[in-house]
Amino acid sequence: MVKQINVLTPKFTTHADGSNAVLFMNELVGEQDGPTIGLSASIHGNENAGSQAMLELFRVLMDTPLKGRIRMLPVANPRAMALNRRFTPLDELNLNREFPGNASGTYSQQMAKAISDHFLEKIDLHIDLHSGTDRPTVDYVYILNDEPLSRAFGSTVLYRPTASKEGTSFDGTTKAVTVDKRGISSVVVELGGGIVDQTPYVQRTVDGVLNMLRHKGVIPGDVKPQPKQIVVNEIAGIRPTQGGWLEPLCPALGATIKKGELLGRVVSPYSFQTLEEIPTPYDNGIMILSHLSRNLVESGDYGFMVGNMESATD
Numbered sequence: 137m138v139k140q141i142n143v144l145t146p147k148f149t150t151h152a153d154g155s156n157a158v159l160f161m162n163e164l165v166g167e168q169d170g171p172t173i174g175l176s177a178s179i180h181g182n183e184n185a186g187s188q189a190m191l192e193l194f195r196v197l198m199d200t201p202l203k204g205r206i207r208m209l210p211v212a213n214p215r216a217m218a219l220n221r222r223f224t225p226l227d228e229l230n231l232n233r234e235f236p237g238n239a240s241g242t243y244s245q246q247m248a249k250a251i252s253d254h255f256l257e258k259i260d261l262h263i264d265l266h267s268g269t270d271r272p273t274v275d276y277v278y279i280l281n282d283e284p285l286s287r288a289f290g291s292t293v294l295y296r297p298t299a300s301k302e303g304t305s306f307d308g309t310t311k312a313v314t315v316d317k318r319g320i321s322s323v324v325v326e327l328g329g330g331i332v333d334q335t336p337y338v339q340r341t342v343d344g345v346l347n348m349l350r351h352k353g354v355i356p357g358d359v360k361p362q363p364k365q366i367v368v369n370e371i372a373g374i375r376p377t378q379g380g381w382l383e384p385l386c387p388a389l390g391a392t393i394k395k396g397e398l399l400g401r402v403v404s405p406y407s408f409q410t411l412e413e414i415p416t417p418y419d420n421g422i423m424i425l426s427h428l429s430r431n432l433v434e435s436g437d438y439g440f441m442v443g444n445m446e447s448a449t450d
């Protein structure tokens with residue numbers, strides 16, 4: 137059982153209103169020795185499904201036999217979450233591109249340094265929970281350096297970034313510390329979002345993380361068998377080039393979509409004209425991110441993500 141809960145609140149700076157800027161972490165200490173598992177969420181402040189899942193996980197894990205420790209950073213970017221923003225409002229930076237951070241840099245850079253020092257450097261395994269926002273919904277898991285652990289989450293679609301893409305899009309993520317510097321097992325989960333009830337996504341996240349913990353032997357119980365899984369190594373992100381109502385026409389997340397089918401269309405809320413039809417990019421694709429309802433978008437917002445099935449593997 138959990139024998140102790142340590143609340144850790146290291147301060148990294150002072151806000152202009154006089155309040156302390158702290159990292160807020162809960163550390164569950166098990167009765168037996170074992171590794172320290174790190175769970176983080178809301179590093180992007182408008183992706184809070186993971187923070188909700190962490191609340192549920194905390195309640196479940198309180199009554200679960202535990203080997204080692206689980207260090208939870210449920211809200212990595214509090215000011216961004218409070219305003220439902222992807223970027224930190226104080227400096228408009230993407231916190232997840234600023235690692236390992238800089239103690240004498242901007243607010244986000246200082247926060248990244250504190251997260252590196254007090255969280256990423258203190259754990260033996262990292263699970264970082266991301267999601268869609270209150271517009272798009274997403275469903276996939278990254279394979280970084282521990283494929284069995286990524287698979288244990290139980291999602292049907294996994295993504296193994298290729299080396300060339302890694303160099304550009306993932307510089308400055310938490311991976312800079314966990315994978316590149318320290319070499320600890322790391323998984324990034326992308327699940328949830330949209331103007332729909334988040335309960336099923338939160339529950340899947342809870343179930344997935346618990347299964348990962350069983351897989352690593354830190355909580356008891358049998359590892360649940362995985363569904364049929366597909367690993368893509370090429371994902372196209374498609375953004376609307378016009379603002380307006382984005383009407384989804386694509387199949388459900390995890391379903392296949394063929395060349396010639398439309399992902400969606402942008403319709404003017406004013407003239408009711410179709411401003412843009414958005415085709416799927418691959419001969420044979422699989423849906424990874426989309427809008428589940430008619431949502432108002434700006435030109436260039438997140439629209440759709442499609443994985444390429446031609447180069448996918450089991």
Ligand SMILES: [Zn+2]
Binds near residue numbers: 180183266267
């Ligand atoms: Zn994110």
